[in-house]
Amino acid sequence: MTMAPFNMTELLEKLTGKESVELLRRLGRLAVDRETSAYVVGGVVRDALLGLANQDLDIVVEGDGTGFAESAAGELGGSVKAHTRFGTAIVVLPGGRKIDVASARSESYERPGALPTVASGDIERDLKRRDFTINSMAVSIDPARFGELVDLYGGARDLEHGVLRVLTDRSFADDPTRVLRGVRFSARFGFALEEDTKRLLKQAVRDEALSTVSGERIMNEIELILKEREPWPAVERLAEWGILGSIHDGWEPGPGLRRAFEGIDELRTDPRRSGAPELNQWWRVLFLAMIEPLEPCVRDAVLERLRAGRALRDLAGALEAFEKRARVTLSSSEEPRPSAIYRSLAGIPHEVLALRTALEGECNLTRRIELYVSRLRLVRPSLDGGRLAELGVPEGRAVGAILDRLLDARLDGAVSSESEELELAAELAKDLDALNNS
Numbered sequence: 001m002t003m004a005p006f007n008m009t010e011l012l013e014k015l016t017g018k019e020s021v022e023l024l025r026r027l028g029r030l031a032v033d034r035e036t037s038a039y040v041v042g043g044v045v046r047d048a049l050l051g052l053a054n055q056d057l058d059i060v061v062e063g064d065g066t067g068f069a070e071s072a073a074g075e076l077g078g079s080v081k082a083h084t085r086f087g088t089a090i091v092v093l094p095g096g097r098k099i100d101v102a103s104a105r106s107e108s109y110e111r112p113g114a115l116p117t118v119a120s121g122d123i124e125r126d127l128k129r130r131d132f133t134i135n136s137m138a139v140s141i142d143p144a145r146f147g148e149l150v151d152l153y154g155g156a157r158d159l160e161h162g163v164l165r166v167l168t169d170r171s172f173a174d175d176p177t178r179v180l181r182g183v184r185f186s187a188r189f190g191f192a193l194e195e196d197t198k199r200l201l202k203q204a205v206r207d208e209a210l211s212t213v214s215g216e217r218i219m220n221e222i223e224l225i226l227k228e229r230e231p232w233p234a235v236e237r238l239a240e241w242g243i244l245g246s247i248h249d250g251w252e253p254g255p256g257l258r259r260a261f262e263g264i265d266e267l268r269t270d271p272r273r274s275g276a277p278e279l280n281q282w283w284r285v286l287f288l289a290m291i292e293p294l295e296p297c298v299r300d301a302v303l304e305r306l307r308a309g310r311a312l313r314d315l316a317g318a319l320e321a322f323e324k325r326a327r328v329t330l331s332s333s334e335e336p337r338p339s340a341i342y343r344s345l346a347g348i349p350h351e352v353l354a355l356r357t358a359l360e361g362e363c364n365l366t367r368r369i370e371l372y373v374s375r376l377r378l379v380r381p382s383l384d385g386g387r388l389a390e391l392g393v394p395e396g397r398a399v400g401a402i403l404d405r406l407l408d409a410r411l412d413g414a415v416s417s418e419s420e421e422l423e424l425a426a427e428l429a430k431d432l433d434a435l436n437n438s
Contacts (some may be wrong), residue, residue, distance in 0.1 A: 006156075008139050008259035009147030015053045015374030016044060024074075027059060027099075028141035030075055036063040037152065039123055046134050049159050050189070058100045062122050065089060072101065087118065090273030105129070131178045132185065133158045133165045142435065144163060158194070164195040172200050176209035180221035180245060180324060187225075187234035195360070205246050215307030218247060222306070226283035232261045235290065248305045256359065261286060263358030274321060285351045285358075287317055292355065318352045330365045338376055339408035345372045365405040381406035382385075382418040383425055391422075395428050402428045 013021045018021050024040055031038035047054040061068045066082050069089035073080045082089040087103035093401055106121035107129045123138060130136040131157040140148045146161060149156070158165050163188050172178050179201055186193060193201060202372060204210075225234045235257070238244050244251040258418055264285050291299045326344040329336050335373045336344075345353065353369050360366045393399055409415040415424055 005145075005148040005153075007147040008149050010043070011048050012044075012139070012147065015048045015051070016055060016057075020055065020057065023057070025143070025146065026075065027072060027122060028143050030071055030148055031061065031068065031141065032073060032143060033055075034063070034068060036061055036068070038062075038068070038124070038141050041127070041138040041342075042130075042135055045137045045139050045149070046155070046159065054099075056100075058128055059141075060123060063120075065101050069099075069101040072099070075388045080277045087120070098160045107225065109283055113422070115371045118432075119133055120164060123150060128151055128167055130167065131175070131181055133167060134185070138165060139319075162189070162191045163194045164191045164197060166197045166200060169196075169200060170202035172209060172346050175367050176204055176213050177217055177221050178239075179204055179210060179219070180225065183234050183241070183243065184221070184225050184228065187230075187237055188228055191235075202241070205242050208246050210243070210246055215305050219306040219308060222287070223283055226286045231283075233259060233284060235261065237288075246296075248302045250298045251291075251294065251302050253290055255425070257289060257293075260289040260292075262357050264354065265290065265362075267354050267358055281351070284312065284315060285354050287312065288319065288351060288355045289358070291316065292359070296323050315349055315351050318349050319355075322348055322356060324354055327365070330368045332364070336368070337408075337412050338371070339411040341368050342379075342407075342411050344368065346377070376411060379407065379410050381410050381421055383421050387422075388425060388429070391429050395423075398429075 007019065010289060012024075027038060038059055040057060041060045042056075042058045044054045044056050044058065059065075059068075065087045066080075066089050069080050069082065069091050072078070073091050076093055078091050080089050080091055080095040085162055087105060089101045091099040091101060093099070103257060104121050104123050104126040106117050106125040108117050108119070127136040127138060127150070133174065135155070137155040138150040140146060152307060154165075164182060166178070166182075168174075172182075182193065182201055185191065193389050200379065225238070227235060235253075239253050239257070254321070264282070268282060289305045291302055294302065299316055303316055307380070308316075312349070326348065329340055329344045353373060357366045357369050383403070385395075385403070386401050387390055389395070390403055405428055406415070406425060408422050409421070409424055415421050
């Protein structure tokens with residue numbers, strides 16, 4: 001006797017919401033109108049089986065995915081952004097929600113690490129091209145079979161047993177970025193690598209398979225790892241399994257990396273210490289922690305290998321600037337003036353200050369960084385260039401010099417009101433020649 005396919009409708013309603021399920025039903029009816037079949041695939045199916053909420057909707061259509069997306073946008077009152085090379089599109093609904101749509105396809109690789117050559121296919125081929133069995137499941141949204149689970153490769157079984165398994169022996173060789181995705185998923189869910197999968201992954205690392213992949217793609221995967229809710233378990237695997245060293249020889253994180261990650265996590269919850277309003281990219285602080293122990297030449301080589309963008313390169317440069325400009329002043333046993341602390345740290349990115357705070361622990365240096373972040377960086381003189389012009393100060397270097405002196409006086413408590421600033425500015429303006437020549 002054949003068992004009926006497992007139906008996930010109630011599970012999807014519970015974890016994605018009735019609105020999402022109704023949206024899927026409308027898309028399923030649209031697929032019938034277009035004489036094709038459609039499925040919701042990927043993470044939302046996996047997470048529903050794990051009992052996790054996920055609002056992402058990825059739709060695979062057997063046929064013209066772009067045409068389906070255009071029809072869906074018309075039906076739902078949205079717009080379409082198409083990517084014709086891979087037959088994919090994004091439907092943007094009026095409220096801003098996005099639905100990813102793709103044509104069912106097969107993929108082949110001309111060489112390891114290359115982007116795949118795409119050909120149209122059915123749902124079976126589309127699921128077989130995916131990275132791991134837990135990500136290779138689909139749910140039909142056709143009205144006659146709505147909610148039926150399509151699990152051709154044992155994904156539900158592997159979820160139940162907490163196992164991460166590739167679909168083919170060539171999985172890591174064809175696309176070595178799956179090494180990094182394997183690290184991310186195994187750490188996120190606490191899954192063990194299936195024995196053959198573990199062997200294949202380690203072989204890919206020994207063969208330096210990631211050397212065939214562009215730096216941009218590797219950097220993108222590292223960014224996704226660092227944006228995980230708990231990134232440390234994955235980063236620990238990157239180090240222990242030799243993956244960082246396979247990306248670039250000599251990339252070995254220091255022994256204090258775990259404590260750095262813990263310290264950074266603590267800072268996220270305390271805006272007074274971290275400057276959190278300015279820090280909306282915490283993954284960058286974590287990445288800095290991964291490269292901070294490296295010699296500057298190795299650090300630069302890692303950034304070059306990853307084709308890191310300007311933002312990360314500037315942050316790496318700011319690490320060195322901090323050492324040259326701020327460490328001596330901030331580590332001194334003698335208490336520096338607040339203005340000296342300000343001048344040492346002004347312009348140093350908050351990511352670098354957060355990292356140094358996390359790495360150093362409780363000491364004079366971190367106490368002074370926290371003073372800067374929580375108070376000194378917010379201090380401004382009451383007067384501006386316009387008020388100085390009223391005092392007869394001409395445009396030029398004198399304006400900037402006087403404003404700097406006023407700021408220092410505010411920081412150090414030498415003035416505390418606008419009237420005191422006016423008095424000091426008037427005194428400074430008497431010696432314009434000296435200021436202009438300073």
